[in-house]
Amino acid sequence: MSGLLKSDAKGVYVIAATPFTPEGAIDFDSIDRLVEFYARCGVQGMTILGVLGEYQKLSESETLDVARRFISATKGRFPVIVGVSNPGTAQLVKTARAAMEMGAAGVMLMPIAGLKTDEAVRGYLSGVLKALGPEIPVCIQDFPQLSGVFFSAGCFVELVDAFPQIVMFKHEEYPGLRKLSTIRKACDGKGRRYVSILCGFGGIHLPQEYLRGADGAMTGFAFPDVLVSMDALMRAGKDDAAEDLYDAYLPVLRHELPPGIGLAIRKEILRRRGGMASSALRAPGPLLDKDDVTELDRLLARLERRTGRAITEILQTAV
Amino acid sequence: MSGLLKSDAKGVYVIAATPFTPEGAIDFDSIDRLVEFYARCGVQGMTILGVLGEYQKLSESETLDVARRFISATKGRFPVIVGVSNPGTAQLVKTARAAMEMGAAGVMLMPIAGLKTDEAVRGYLSGVLKALGPEIPVCIQDFPQLSGVFFSAGCFVELVDAFPQIVMFKHEEYPGLRKLSTIRKACDGKGRRYVSILCGFGGIHLPQEYLRGADGAMTGFAFPDVLVSMDALMRAGKDDAAEDLYDAYLPVLRHELPPGIGLAIRKEILRRRGGMASSALRAPGPLLDKDDVTELDRLLARLERRTGRAITEILQTAV
């Protein structure tokens, strides 16, 4: 058993896609296949029902069915964090409790749209955290490019002081390297308790984030094996080797980053790597057109030439 | 039976609140009570599961239960439009079909967040309208202050030409009087088929909107009886009498307008008028504090003095 999420969490917590059939049904077999793929990639954890998981297009019962299948497929090999953001606090709590009962290690949530100031964010998150109770470990997701909600480092730190169940910060404000440094210094395990910081937003600054004190990555990049290797190299003190590896994949990582179309690209790469049967997004998700596919073909062919590895091959940790 | 929504719809389609108990459970008895209240107000129709209906805080099964109870409580006295906006097209279609089977007259939807241009809005709405099919009458809600999605009058008119099932436009862009005029002139029943235009955004410009050709109101203002009377006076050609009546209520209407806190004020007035047992919003909805209540007390006392009517009294149509 993987147990509850703790503030010393490290490494690569991959953001899982939710596989659908071309007709839009949930493809449960591909959930199993995807979990095996991530397991072979060596991920330290997995976060489901995030943006890449198209959580907002699932009904309530589908949400629970998907969570159950993902958690069960991991067979306790690594912890699962479940995204539970919801406009209604009661629904949020209900989903969170159900997820924990299924064996989730913790939940992830972000402030709802429309909060405009640190005061408002603190008020909202305090209410939700009280309703969740102290038993459920929480990762706070900071993704203002999507939520439209900005809060300061100081605001997060106040919440850390007030709510011991906050064990992780998903950093993805862009630009945000200084915010990461500020939070790292504030929650350093000396002046204040340590909080795990994992980095999202496609990992576009990941080597820099490691060097500023991040504990790992939480992103849907379709080559999590590469991030796992990079993470291992970083931990071994081989910063340049880690970044060399990362840089080789940067052209593709950069190509996956854009919101919307980027999700379709990621799912298509995951399909080509064997992670799922179809790359379909649920409507109204974007479809790749002929130009997009040609472009992706070319980028992946270039990647294979540069790395000397087929994209279907899973990179074994290089340390 | 009230039948399907048509493009000649007129009058006051009240936006219904969803009553909750102080603990956050759906208060089904108050749904019945609220429908009776609206019926006594003489509304021409009702729209449920909109913003005031806190639709985004209901689970899928609650959504259907609430819709069923509202529709059944009307006993066919007036048509019910059901808000079905949803990030997932399949969910949207499923809710719409269920609502129509329960006896809804039509559905209302708005573009999902993140659409940035007329092209994108047209693309999204075309996809959804095709998925819904031609049998379900549709009201397009234009509420960019909430959705963040702006589209031009020309964009809407193109959709009208392509999709006969669009029978109604809920106008609430602010400022937007010119857009209303442009759409009215374009969809005037001569050069192009007529489309019903009902006005929301709290009715803050309602008399002006009638004079620019609107067919009525679709708002959650807690005095729908007043809007019904105003509508009747407008139709009788008594524009100044209509606006005099409206102006008497303008201080309260203006006070209800703000997003967020305005919903709490509306529910509190509805409670005081006998429409529901509790004015509670589901978390994380705003609560009125002591200052807010004192302020509201004063405004309602002033209203009673000015109109010579207790707020519990329902205004009988004045024509």
Added chain:
Amino acid sequence: MSGLLKSDAKGVYVIAATPFTPEGAIDFDSIDRLVEFYARCGVQGMTILGVLGEYQKLSESETLDVARRFISATKGRFPVIVGVSNPGTAQLVKTARAAMEMGAAGVMLMPIAGLKTDEAVRGYLSGVLKALGPEIPVCIQDFPQLSGVFFSAGCFVELVDAFPQIVMFKHEEYPGLRKLSTIRKACDGKGRRYVSILCGFGGIHLPQEYLRGADGAMTGFAFPDVLVSMDALMRAGKDDAAEDLYDAYLPVLRHELPPGIGLAIRKEILRRRGGMASSALRAPGPLLDKDDVTELDRLLARLERRTGRAITEILQTAV
């Protein structure tokens, strides 16, 4: 002489329009005329080069010429606050110093676009306030509907503690009644020094704001004489008489409120009241079309009937 702006400022500080000729030249004679109009209205102060002043369409030299003419035309009868918001701090300071040398009582500034958190707002305003120095009295304008910048009450209060030159808060966040109450209670002259709070955003909640402790209005409403009377009644403890007067003008006040087109409506009313020769805005300002003018004609005719006063008549303070 009116001297420097102090934290006990009270009453109506009218936001002045900048008069242009139909060809877009600055109409200096109308500046004189407008100042006389405002003087006859009995305003306690005047703020120039704000949004209604179309400050962003003036060149640097025009800015100074306009400020000089306005200040000189007041002949010391009431204080003038000069809007100095500028993307460049050096330019801001230069304009502020020039304005003070011309006899301004203080300057008004708002955070530049793009600041996302309390930390960022505090950082920006601290930098600007240090550059301005302690000698120039400052009014902080809080207008997030325009600037896109939101900050919390607590953020403002910290600035008050750090910078004694902040003597005034222009409150116009919407909705924002609670923020007003919070700042009023925090800066009450007991626990912390008093700061003047004047209310903008068209005065759409002005009576409520007075009752929550505001010291007056700072808005471009085209009937400042009415606000002056309302202010006097409020100070005399005649709250209901004050609000009755306000309510009579609320239909027009509400009509002037929308951004963009509202400025054109205000200038047209000011023209009709004799305040300026032309209601032209500089391009790309909106123009009133035929429908807009018909609508305004009707609203003003209704106002004259309701009040029994021609709009050209200036209301003498009623206390």
Added chain:
Amino acid sequence: MSGLLKSDAKGVYVIAATPFTPEGAIDFDSIDRLVEFYARCGVQGMTILGVLGEYQKLSESETLDVARRFISATKGRFPVIVGVSNPGTAQLVKTARAAMEMGAAGVMLMPIAGLKTDEAVRGYLSGVLKALGPEIPVCIQDFPQLSGVFFSAGCFVELVDAFPQIVMFKHEEYPGLRKLSTIRKACDGKGRRYVSILCGFGGIHLPQEYLRGADGAMTGFAFPDVLVSMDALMRAGKDDAAEDLYDAYLPVLRHELPPGIGLAIRKEILRRRGGMASSALRAPGPLLDKDDVTELDRLLARLERRTGRAITEILQTAV
């Protein structure tokens, strides 16, 4: 002489920084030095007074002085486009005419903040283009991440049909590869006249954009020599060599991309490459802190190792 900007413009039009002294004065000597640097880089053109040029922090007279110095320093070696975006149309036209008289090849403008639909954008740009007249070649900048204004490909194409003076499109909506393809296909010189498309937003998808039909780059990337070489390789049909070169610089290009802090990073690299004496931004521009500098040192050291070239060395076109 370089003459007027034409729709067959190609290659790298570098966005020029504006050099300041640490005290914030314009550093005219560094303007000369920077132009020589860009000339040695082999750029095909230069765009001044854009975002990287901190145009909004310059006074009216500084704007003209800076434009004059830049244009004069080029000695006719390559065309200069002058950014003239301005909230006031009259000011915009005045700056544009002055720039053309100084020898500019054309002007660049973007829609002002606050335009919400294709109709509004078309209305605004039509007004400005009429005021500018048909003699001044125009590049339309599409940078919604900064302006907040989104318009569709169709909207731009209508403007192209109506205004022959539009000769260039600066593409930088993100994500926006499909929009680029749509405009390229619509303005292909067959069904409709050709329009030059240059790509900004830091060049983050530049190879893909070339392959979709872009004519070049218009960005402030601090290694314009690399883009010039890449452009030459692309034109020679050596797509992979072009992209290999680009990819080597992608880690730094990616690092420069973020708004705000990215400008400070670019100016610091330009300084280190010898382009200017100081990397200071005018207040309230961001400053690099110690962490930022350490990070940049590392990235540039890695770049030098990877390319085998000192960053001070200017890459000679590789074809």
